[in-house]
Structures are given as C-alpha cells and as structure tokens.
Amino acid sequence: MRILKYALLGLIEKEEITGYDISNQFKREIGEFWSAKHSQIYPELKKLTAEGLIEYRTLITGTKLEKKVYCITQKGKQELLNWLTQPKPLPETEKDEFMLMMYFSAAISMEERKRLLQDQITKRNAKLEMLLSNQHLLELANDNIKSPDSWQFGHYLVLSRAINREQSYVKWLEDTLQLLV
Known part of the structure; x- marks a missing residue:
C-alpha cells in the first residue's frame, strides 16, 4: 500500500x-x-x-x-x-536501533551502557522540549485547537501522542539507568 x-x-x-x-x-x-x-x-x-x-x-x-x-x-x-474510513490493522513493530543495542548490551561494559542511556536521555529530553514548545505555539495560534471540527485538531492529537511517547521513553530510560546503579 x-x-x-x-x-x-x-x-x-x-x-x-x-x-x-x-x-x-x-x-x-x-x-x-x-x-x-x-x-x-x-x-x-x-x-x-x-x-x-x-x-x-x-x-x-x-x-x-x-x-x-x-x-x-x-x-x-x-x-x-x-x-x-477503513479500519486499519495494528502496525508492525517499530524499528528502534537503540532498543536493539540494549538487547545485546551485555556485550559492553556497565559504564558504556550508562553512557549510552544518558546520551539517549539527553536527546529524548531535547526532543520532548521541542515538542512541548510546538504544542504551546499551536495552542497560542488556535483558540479552538481541541475542537474536533478544527483543521488543526489532528495536528494537536498527533503532537499530544508524540509528547506522550517521548515522556514514556524518557521514563523507561531513567528507570533502566537506575537498574544499573
């Protein structure tokens, strides 16, 4: 397709x-x-x-x-x-190179794993800040952004999901880093 x-x-x-x-x-x-x-x-x-x-x-x-x-x-x-208007199947598993690296991370030192996790935390937090800023700008520009009738409603939904995704990923990274302490 x-x-x-x-x-x-x-x-x-x-x-x-x-x-x-x-x-x-x-x-x-x-x-x-x-x-x-x-x-x-x-x-x-x-x-x-x-x-x-x-x-x-x-x-x-x-x-x-x-x-x-x-x-x-x-x-x-x-x-x-x-x-x-057609229902869609669940997508295939998303490819995430970092997750693949973590799957095989027993092959590297504990310090190297911590460094990789911290690097991802930094990058994901930067992405999260950018998404939050975009959401703020979108809300300022559109009074009715949360109205399903707004053309920007779809953008608002997708942006909210992206923020949720990054927040969840950062939490998982931080929890994982705590396991290595």
Missing part, C-alpha cells in the same frame, strides 16, 4: 500547496510521526496527477521561476475519504 499517497492527498486536501511546501511539512508537523524524502514526494505527486487524484496549476514567480501548486480533485477527495 502506498501510504505516502494518502499523506499527500491529506496535505493537499487541507490547502493548495507546492511540492516544496509539502517537503517542509514532512520536516515539521508530519515529521512528528511519518517521514518522506524529497526524492519520494515528487514521483508520488506525478503518480497522483496521472491517476487523476490531484491536479496542478503552474505559477510564475519572479521573472522565470515556475512552481506547481497542487489541488485535490473530487476523485482524490473520495480516495482519501475511503482510506480515512
């Missing part, structure tokens, strides 16, 4: 958008739970256009710079709606 297809349809459903702006969304909001590279996005936009799910108009900015602004078609809206 082409999940990227639905991410792009969802972004284009929210607003008419350029490929460049879509790439930026994957670096910001969407990047909190899904990733896609520039090299994946543009071929998928081409496929969606060929399938009649999106269309674009070309804008000229400056003297010669062309950019495509994508919008969703009625067929694309129906495709997105069909995907959004």
Whole structure:
C-alpha cells in the first residue's frame, strides 16, 4: 500500500500547496510521526496527477521561476475519504536501533551502557522540549485547537501522542539507568 499517497492527498486536501511546501511539512508537523524524502514526494505527486487524484496549476514567480501548486480533485477527495474510513490493522513493530543495542548490551561494559542511556536521555529530553514548545505555539495560534471540527485538531492529537511517547521513553530510560546503579 502506498501510504505516502494518502499523506499527500491529506496535505493537499487541507490547502493548495507546492511540492516544496509539502517537503517542509514532512520536516515539521508530519515529521512528528511519518517521514518522506524529497526524492519520494515528487514521483508520488506525478503518480497522483496521472491517476487523476490531484491536479496542478503552474505559477510564475519572479521573472522565470515556475512552481506547481497542487489541488485535490473530487476523485482524490473520495480516495482519501475511503482510506480515512477503513479500519486499519495494528502496525508492525517499530524499528528502534537503540532498543536493539540494549538487547545485546551485555556485550559492553556497565559504564558504556550508562553512557549510552544518558546520551539517549539527553536527546529524548531535547526532543520532548521541542515538542512541548510546538504544542504551546499551536495552542497560542488556535483558540479552538481541541475542537474536533478544527483543521488543526489532528495536528494537536498527533503532537499530544508524540509528547506522550517521548515522556514514556524518557521514563523507561531513567528507570533502566537506575537498574544499573
């Protein structure tokens, strides 16, 4: 299944958008739970256009710079709606290289394990602070962010989940570090 297809349809459903702006969304909001590279996005936009799910108009900015602004078609809206309303199976186990390292950590010294755990605590706390800051900014910009009718409600939900995930991970890291004391 082409999940990227639905991410792009969802972004284009929210607003008419350029490929460049879509790439930026994957670096910001969407990047909190899904990733896609520039090299994946543009071929998928081409496929969606060929399938009649999106269309674009070309804008000229400056003297010669062309950019495509994508919008969703009625067929694309129906495709997105069909995907959004179908129950999904549980995802496969997420790949986590650090967990794999911890699984085999008996092969390294206790001090090295502590160093690795502390490094992860530092990085996860930094990520948590960034997520909390993003949540605060989102709440400031949107009075009705917790309203299910708001276009930003989905972003709020995903951001809340990302915060919960990082808080849980940090707690597990700290608990694990205490086991090594």
